[in-house]
Amino acid sequence: MTDQTPAAPTGGVIPYLTIPSRGGQAAVEFYRAAFGAEELFRNLADDGERVLHSRLLINDGVVMISDEFPEYGNASDIVPVGVxxxxxxxxxxxxxxxxxxxxxxxxxxxxxxxxxxxxxxxxxxxxxxxxxxxxxxx
The missing domain is CATH 3.10.180.10 (2,3-Dihydroxybiphenyl 1,2-Dioxygenase, domain 1)
Known part of the structure; x- marks a missing residue:
């Protein structure tokens, strides 16, 4: 993981996953163990706990994640059906x-x-x- 924000890829489609229940940091660890993810970048929210943004490299593709932030309209109460x-x-x-x-x-x-x-x-x-x-x- 770098201290500087690396340039995000341009073009293509990048999935951006919302992680429920303040599980963002655990999700990064799970994706490392399960899929060999390399975390390229992470920002934490002002509370120091929730992941505001994490960029992962999985199988040569980028996946982005964040914790849910209901106060900004980013909640995870909708189950991703059909995806x-x-x-x-x-x-x-x-x-x-x-x-x-x-x-x-x-x-x-x-x-x-x-x-x-x-x-x-x-x-x-x-x-x-x-x-x-x-x-x-x-």
Whole structure:
């Protein structure tokens, strides 16, 4: 993590996750353990506890997170239905096992799928769904 704000990437789509119940700092640690995240930057709110902004590098892509700030209209009381963050990786079983060991809850078991991927889905401890896939090994 750097002390200076690194330039944010331009272009593309960057997911920005709201973390409930002052869990932002725990979320950073979970994403490190589960998905090998590298934290590029973090700002804490004036209270010194809540994450105002964290920028993570996961599987060569950026994911941003913050704690919820209901006083600014950023609350996490809406469950993210119909949304999954997808990880296309080299070894789906390795990523799956690491995520489950770190505390992710399996939603769809890791299995070979008809479209040619080994694929499964988990929910992180903060309510966000992640899919993990890799081409089936021949």
């Amino acid at each position: 999954a963050l997808h990880l296309q990786v080299d070894d789906a079983d390795e990523w799956w096992n690491r995520a489950v060991t770190a505390g992710a809850v399996p939603l769809m078991p890791m299995a070979d799928q008809f479209w040619g991927d080994r694929y499964g889905r988990v929910m992180d401890p903060f309510g966000h769904t992640w899919s993990i896939a890799a081409p089936i090994k021949a």
